[in-house]
Amino acid sequence: SYVLTQPPSVSVAPGQTARMTCGGDNIGSKSVHWYQEKPGQAPVLVVYDDSDRPSGIPERFSGSNSGNTATLTISRVEAGDEADYYCQVWDSSSDPRVFGGGTKLTVL
Amino acid sequence: QVQLQESGPGLVKPSETLSLTCTISGGSVSSGSYYWSWIRQPPGKGLEWIGYTSYSGRANYNPSLKSRVTISVDTSKNQFSLKVTSVTAADTAVYYCARESVLPAIGPFDIWGQGTMVTVSS
Numbered sequence: 001s002y003v004l005t006q007p008p009s010v011s012v013a014p015g016q017t018a019r020m021t022c023g024g025d026n027i028g029s030k031s032v033h034w035y036q037e038k039p040g041q042a043p044v045l046v047v048y049d050d051s052d053r054p055s056g057i058p059e060r061f062s063g064s065n066s067g068n069t070a071t072l073t074i075s076r077v078e079a080g081d082e083a084d085y086y087c088q089v090w091d092s093s094s095d096p097r098v099f100g101g102g103t104k105l106t107v108l
Numbered sequence: 109q110v111q112l113q114e115s116g117p118g119l120v121k122p123s124e125t126l127s128l129t130c131t132i133s134g135g136s137v138s139s140g141s142y143y144w145s146w147i148r149q150p151p152g153k154g155l156e157w158i159g160y161t162s163y164s165g166r167a168n169y170n171p172s173l174k175s176r177v178t179i180s181v182d183t184s185k186n187q188f189s190l191k192v193t194s195v196t197a198a199d200t201a202v203y204y205c206a207r208e209s210v211l212p213a214i215g216p217f218d219i220w221g222q223g224t225m226v227t228v229s230s
Contacts, residue, residue: 001171033216035155042204042223043155048216086155090214095168097145097157097208097217 002091004100011106018077020103022070022087030089032070034063037084037102046085047072074105082107110135112205112221120199120228126192130205130221131185138163138183141211146179146190148201149223156201160208161188195228202226 005023012018022032032050035043045054047063050070060075074081087100116128130144137144146158159169161179169177173192181188192199202223209215 031213031215035217037155042220043217044220045216045218048218054218088155088216092214094171096170097160099155099157102154 001096002089002093002098004087004089004098006085006087006100006103008101009104009106011108012077013108014077014079016077018074018081018105020072020074020085020105022072022100023068024070024089025068027068027070027089028066030065030092032063032065033088034061034072035086035088036081037086038082043086077105077107079107081105110207110219112207112219114203114205114221114224116224116226118225118227120195120226121230122196122228123194126190126195126199126226126228128190128203128205128224128226129187130189131187133186135207137181137186137188141209143208143210144179144181144188145206145208145217147204147206147217147220148199149204150198150201158190158192158203197228200226200228 034047036046037043046061050065051063062073084102086102111133113131120126143160145160159179161167161181176193178191204223205221206217207219
């Protein structure tokens with residue numbers, strides 16, 4: 001089965017740029033989606049199809065995907081961005097959906 | 109706008125069957141543009157996809173749960189449901205229902221329910 005690997009934690013100071021990675025075998029050939037989950041709340045889609053943003057998501061959120069790594073970038077980080085972030089893909093080989101283990105973003 | 113709402117018992121005994129329902133408002137489960145999924149999150153852990161159903165009842169499941177899971181759709185009630193048999197403490201989790209766009213291609217989970225906590229305990 002397909003595996004997505006995320007670092008457990010990332011820390012960044014307010015106003016700086018946070019980069020969170022999602023590793024997988026040839027993940028660049030897949031569409032990657034990113035979700036933000038705050039404590040006690042349902043996940044929210046923040047980036048889909050590698051780099052597109054749903055309406056209402058700030059332009060500070062962006063994504064990229066190439067080779068074996070996809071990256072979610074948050075520019076000008078704010079305290080309200082502190083959350084867990086999950087990447088997700090569709091494994092076309094057998095049709096399941098796969099989530100990464102999640103990265104906890106801490107705003108210092 | 110489309111909203112999803114999970115419902116069902118918050119406490120299930122070991123070896124029994126967990127049953128949850130997701131009710132859709134502001135949209136239709138019969139739309140061919142979406143699949144309807146269940147996703148769970150054990151306390152302190154990450155997200156795990158359980159499976160999906162289409163409006164026609166075509167379903168697919170996470171291989172790790174396939175032997176114990178059934179997801180079904182009821183178009184007359186605009187709902188879809190989850191059953192997990194022979195539950196253990198490892199099935200304790202927040203259970204989410206979610207909508208997945210599938211046209212023009214398999215896409216993200218763009219709408220989620222608020223989630224419901226299910227505890228397996230005697």
